[in-house]
Amino acid sequence: MxxxxxxxxxxxxxxxxxxxxxxxxxxxxxxxxxxxxxxxxxxxxxxxxxxxxxxxxxxxxxxxxxxxxxxxxxxxxxxxxxxxxxxxxxxxxxxxxxxxxxxxxxxxxxxxxxxxxxxxxxxxxxxxxxxxxxxxxxxxxxxxxxxxxxxxxxxxxxxxxxxxxxxxxxxxxxxxxxxxxxxxxxxxxxxxxxxxxxTRAGGWLAALRHRSLAKVIRSVHADIARDWTVEEMARVAGVSRSTFAQNFRSVLGETPLSYVTRWRMYRAKTLMRKGAALAEVAVRVGYDSDTALSRAFRRVEGLAPGEWRRTLAAEANRPAL
CATH class of the missing domain: 2.60.120.280 (Regulatory protein AraC)
Incomplete structure (x- = not known):
């Protein structure tokens, strides 16, 4: 994937x-x-x-x-x-x-x-x-x-x-x-x-055209819950840790671990939108507990998972103009 x-x-x-x-x-x-x-x-x-x-x-x-x-x-x-x-x-x-x-x-x-x-x-x-x-x-x-x-x-x-x-x-x-x-x-x-x-697209679309980065991106998305480290991603890419980190930031504009976290939050949101319980979501996106997921979610999204769900529900119920 x-x-x-x-x-x-x-x-x-x-x-x-x-x-x-x-x-x-x-x-x-x-x-x-x-x-x-x-x-x-x-x-x-x-x-x-x-x-x-x-x-x-x-x-x-x-x-x-x-x-x-x-x-x-x-x-x-x-x-x-x-x-x-x-x-x-x-x-x-x-x-x-x-x-x-x-x-x-x-x-x-x-x-x-x-x-x-x-x-x-x-x-x-x-x-x-x-x-x-x-x-x-x-x-x-x-x-x-x-x-x-x-x-x-x-x-x-x-x-x-x-x-x-x-x-x-x-x-x-x-x-x-x-x-x-x-x-x-x-x-x-x-x-x-x-x-x-x-290349004009930037971000992960550009990374998919980069041979070594594409291997890493596909591996991460195939197993987002894995405990990824920069060293492990560099091994998948087949380059040194420093070369990998530099290439990754140059193409995607962020560090490898911030990329993993951001996509974990994306998966978490799509799962919560479908009604999955927070504890289940935590396991599926690589966190030991719903508390750990909540901390990461608040850090990335600016609000707790429960608040995010309530905001989404309020927007869905707002009458169209």
Missing amino acids: DPFDDVVSAMSVASSLYVRFRFTAPWGVAFDTGYQARLVMIAEGVGWLLSEGEVPLPVAKGDCLIVKEGTRFALADRPDSALVDCVNLFADLPGFSEGTGFTTIPDRTVNYGGNGALMEMVSARLSFDPIAAEPLLALLPDLLHVRLAHGDLDLLETTLGLIGLESRADGLGADLVVERLTDVLFIQTIRAWVAADG
């Missing part, structure tokens, strides 16, 4: 709305992710990505976007095209209401624009456990643009083709299958980004 497996398996990524857009020039659409992240893949044609404070960026077939919640962006056939709000594209479709939003979209396809060149893209709104997603989202920019290499493009196009087939067939369990395949598309996009530009 590595941190990516650790995080993605706990995130429970789900797609609440999968749509295929067919835009024909002239066109321009503004998007607001609101309270959900968004995954976008350009399936055909070319266009422009517009985001506040950034130079317009050309996009083409094979480009993917992962956009965090609360982020605004636009896509258009030209940088100066007039923009319409994405919500307006759904207003005349069956099943749409101001109160409930989107309920049904025929063939999961929305057409918009004039009589010019076509750009086709797919978009999925993503929801996931925010606590579980913290370590990954912290390393991602608000708007991640990935230009896929040939091999990655083949993989994503295959997944995209399966989503299209399921959408058109609309058989038993089609929505569930589309949701799972969107999860796969998300994982493939992140993986392609790390492979192409992982």
Whole structure:
């Protein structure tokens, strides 16, 4: 296991709305992710990505976007095209209401624009456990643009083709299958980004591209409860203690033992969120007692486990605005 497996398996990524857009020039659409992240893949044609404070960026077939919640962006056939709000594209479709939003979209396809060149893209709104997603989202920019290499493009196009087939067939369990395949598309996009530009990501994503550090990271995550020492991690890496400690801090920006502690707290939070007792959590993340875990948790998170649980419950019960 590595941190990516650790995080993605706990995130429970789900797609609440999968749509295929067919835009024909002239066109321009503004998007607001609101309270959900968004995954976008350009399936055909070319266009422009517009985001506040950034130079317009050309996009083409094979480009993917992962956009965090609360982020605004636009896509258009030209940088100066007039923009319409994405919500307006759904207003005349069956099943749409101001109160409930989107309920049904025929063939999961929305057409918009004039009589010019076509750009086709797919978009999925993503929801996931925010606590579980913290370590990954912290390393991602608000708007991640990935230009896929040939091999990655083949993989994503295959997944995209399966989503299209399921959408058109609309058989038993089609929505569930589309949701799972969107999860796969998300994982493939992140993986392609790390492979192409992982050093920009920093943190543990960058470490997974470092041969000796990757061995250590995977070993730690496979057995987080083990009584890890810097010497033992250096042996796994196959280098001296001093070289390992220097390399680790240079790439990850923290000491090896602080990394282990931080991920233990992450595992503890995901387990507590599922209702596990503190004594059980302590054993599973490498502490002799719930008291020892509580001390470490307070030191790292700034509050005791019980307070953290109560804060989480209060936020979950707070009415949406």
